Amino acid sequence: MTVPARGNSAATAQPKLSITHVTKRFISPNADQEIVALQDVSLQAPSRTFICLLGVSGCGKTTLLNLVAGFLDPTEGEVRVDGQLVTGAHADRGVVFQDYALFPWLTVRLNVQFGPRVQGRSQAEQRALADKYLAMVGLSEFENRYPHELSGGMKQRVAIARALANHPSILLLDEPFGALDAMTRETMQDELLVLTTKEPKLVVFVTHSVLEAVFLADRIVVMSARPGRIMADITISLPHPRDRTSAEVTEYVREIRQLIAPQLKEEPRR
Amino acid sequence: MAQADVSIGTTSRRAGPRRRRSYVELTVLSLVAGIGLWWAAVASGMANPVLMPPPGKVLKAIIELTSDGTLAIHIGVSMSRGLGGFVLGTVIGVPLGILIGRSARAHAIIDPWIQLMRPVPPIAVLPLVVLWFGIGETSKLVVVFYGALFPILVNTVHGVRSVENSLIRAARALGASERQIFRLVVLPAAVPSVVTGLRLGAGMAIFVLVAAELLGSTAGLGWLIMDAREHFFTDQIMVGVIALGVVGYTINRGLLLLEHRLVRWRPAQE
Ligand SMILES: Nc1ncnc2c1ncn2[C@@H]1O[C@H](COP(=O)(O)OP(=O)(O)OP(=O)(O)O)[C@@H](O)[C@H]1O
Numbered sequence: 421m422t423v424p425a426r427g428n429s430a431a432t433a434q435p436k437l438s439i440t441h442v443t444k445r446f447i448s449p450n451a452d453q454e455i456v457a458l459q460d461v462s463l464q465a466p467s468r469t470f471i472c473l474l475g476v477s478g479c480g481k482t483t484l485l486n487l488v489a490g491f492l493d494p495t496e497g498e499v500r501v502d503g504q505l506v507t508g509a510h511a512d513r514g515v516v517f518q519d520y521a522l523f524p525w526l527t528v529r530l531n532v533q534f535g536p537r538v539q540g541r542s543q544a545e546q547r548a549l550a551d552k553y554l555a556m557v558g559l560s561e562f563e564n565r566y567p568h569e570l571s572g573g574m575k576q577r578v579a580i581a582r583a584l585a586n587h588p589s590i591l592l593l594d595e596p597f598g599a600l601d602a603m604t605r606e607t608m609q610d611e612l613l614v615l616t617t618k619e620p621k622l623v624v625f626v627t628h629s630v631l632e633a634v635f636l637a638d639r640i641v642v643m644s645a646r647p648g649r650i651m652a653d654i655t656i657s658l659p660h661p662r663d664r665t666s667a668e669v670t671e672y673v674r675e676i677r678q679l680i681a682p683q684l685k686e687e688p689r690r
Numbered sequence: 691m692a693q694a695d696v697s698i699g700t701t702s703r704r705a706g707p708r709r710r711r712s713y714v715e716l717t718v719l720s721l722v723a724g725i726g727l728w729w730a731a732v733a734s735g736m737a738n739p740v741l742m743p744p745p746g747k748v749l750k751a752i753i754e755l756t757s758d759g760t761l762a763i764h765i766g767v768s769m770s771r772g773l774g775g776f777v778l779g780t781v782i783g784v785p786l787g788i789l790i791g792r793s794a795r796a797h798a799i800i801d802p803w804i805q806l807m808r809p810v811p812p813i814a815v816l817p818l819v820v821l822w823f824g825i826g827e828t829s830k831l832v833v834v835f836y837g838a839l840f841p842i843l844v845n846t847v848h849g850v851r852s853v854e855n856s857l858i859r860a861a862r863a864l865g866a867s868e869r870q871i872f873r874l875v876v877l878p879a880a881v882p883s884v885v886t887g888l889r890l891g892a893g894m895a896i897f898v899l900v901a902a903e904l905l906g907s908t909a910g911l912g913w914l915i916m917d918a919r920e921h922f923f924t925d926q927i928m929v930g931v932i933a934l935g936v937v938g939y940t941i942n943r944g945l946l947l948l949e950h951r952l953v954r955w956r957p958a959q960e
C-alpha cells in the first residue's frame with residue numbers, strides 16, 4: 421500500500437535493491453581533508469533476503485546503510501530500490517537505530533503508531549496496527565509506558581515494532597543489538613528471525629559480531645576498512661533455526677574471522 | 691517469550707521505588723532557629739533595633755499592611771507589570787526562537803543582535819527606555835520585556851536546534867513530511883528547553899521589575915521598599931523583601947509544576 425506506484429514490472433528480474441559503483445566521501449570538519457568512507461561499492465539484493473553487513477569499526481557500514489535509507493546521497497554511483505533512484509527517506513524502508521531513536525515524549529503505543537499516523541491512516545487503523553505489532557514483540561502490557569521506563573531490549577523491541585507497523589518492504593538495522601547484554605541479544609536475534617519469517621522482506625542488518633551475522637544471515641557482505649569496500653560476499657546456506665554452537669556455524673565464524681583478521685590488527689591505530 | 695519479557699523488565703529497573711526520606715522536621719527547625727537567632731541578636735542589643743527590627747515588629751507590620759490592603763495593592767501592581775512584560779517576552783520570544791532555530795537565514799540575521807544585546811544587564815538600558823517612553827508604565831513594561839525576552843529566546847533556539855538528528859531521521863523514515871517533523875518531533879523535543887527559558891525569564895522579569903520600581907515609580911513592591919526607606923520604616927522594608935521572596939517562590943513553584951506536567955515523559959532527575 422505504501423509501496424511507490426510503478427509500472428507493472430511484475431515479472432522482470434529486477435533486484436529489490438541495487439547499489440552500483442557507489443563512492444561516498446566526507447569532508448572532515450576540522451582539516452580540509454577528504455575521508456573516503458566507501459569506495460566503488462556495488463551490491464544487488466533480491467527481496468526476502470537477510471543480509472548482514474559485517475566489518476570492523478569505521479569501515480563504512482553505517483554510511484552504506486544511510487545511503488540505502490536515503491539519509492545520505494552518494495558522491496558517485498547510485499542506489500536504486502525497485503529500479504527507482506533513492507533520493508530521500510521513504511516509509512517503504514524502515515530503519516532501526518542502535519540508539520533506538522524512540523520519541524521520548526510518546527508512549528510505547530504512540531511510538532508504534534507514529535508511522536501509520538503520519539501516513540494518514542485512520543485512528544482505528546493506527547490502533548489495530550499498534551495492537552498487532554506490540555503483541556508481536558510481546559510488549560502489549562507496556563503500551564502506556566514511556567521509553568525511559570523500559571530496558572534496552574524492550575526499547576529495541578518497540579523500535580522494531582514501530583518500523584514494522586509501517587509495512588516496509590525493506591528493513592534496515594544498524595547494530596540494533598549492539599548495546600544489549602549477551603543474553604538479551606540472543607533472545608532478540610531469535611525474535612527478529614521469527615518476525616522477518618512471518619513478514620518476509622529484504623533485511624539489511626549491520627553488525628560487527630561475526631557470530632551474530634552467521635546466526636542471522638542468508639548472506640554476509642564483509643567490508644574492508646579505509647576505504648570501505650566489499651571484501652567478500654558469503655552465502656550462508658544453513659537452515660533455520662541455527663544452533664550457535666554447531667560445527668557448521670563455528671566453521672563459518674572461523675573462516676570469516678580469518679578473513680577479517682588482518683583488519684583487526686590495524687584497528688587500534690584508529 | 692512472555693516469560694523472558696517480564697524478567698527482563700523487572701531486573702533492569704530499579705528494585706522498587708526508592709522513596710526519598712523527608713526531613714520536614716529539619717526544615718521547620720531551620721526556619722525557627724533562623725528567626726530565633728534574629729530575635730536574639732536584636733534582644734541582646736547586638737543589632738540596632740532601628741536598623742534591624744525584631745521579628746515581632748516585622749510581623750506586626752505584615753499584619754498591618756495586609757489588613758489595610760496596602761500589601762495586596764502593591765503586590766497586584768508589581769504582578770501585573772511583571773506579568774505583562776513576561777507574557778510579551780513569551781509571545782515574542784518563543785515564536786522568534788523557533789524561527790531562528792529553524793532557519794539558518796533568520797539565524798544569520800537575528801543572532802548577532804541577540805549575542806550583542808544579551809550580555810547587557812537590562813537595568814543598563816533603563817535610562818534610555820525612560821527617555822523614550824517616559825517614567826510611567828510603558829517604560830517598565832518595556833524593560834521587563836527586555837529582561838524576560840533573552841532567556842526565553844535563547845533557550846527556545848537551543849531547544850529547537852538541539853533535537854537529536856536520529857529522531858528526525860526516524861520520523862523521516864516513517865514517512866513524515868517536513869511539516870510533520872516540525873510539528874511532531876522538533877516542537878515536542880524543544881518543550882523542556884522552552885519551559886526552562888520561561889522559568890529563567892520569569893525570574894529575570896521580577897528582578898528587572900523591582901529594580902525599575904526602586905528607581906522610579908508610584909506603586910509596587912519596589913516602591914513600597916523605597917518609600918519605607920524614605921521614612922526609615924525598616925520593618926516595612928523587611929515586609930517588602932519578604933513579600934518579594936514569597937511571590938518569587940510561588941511563581942517558580944507554579945512554573946515547576948507546569949514543567950512537570952509538560953515533560954512528564956522525561957526520566958526523573960535525581
Ligand atoms: N558525517 C561524517 N563526516 C565525516 N566523516 C564521516 C561522517 N560519517 C562517517 N564518517 C567517516 O566515514 C568512515 C565510515 O564511518 P561509518 O560510520 O560508516 O563506519 P561504521 O562501519 O558504521 O563504523 P562503526 O562500526 O564504528 O559504527 C569513518 O572513518 C568515519 O569517520
Ligand SMILES: [Mg+2]
Pocket residue numbers: 481482483594
Ligand atoms: Mg556504524
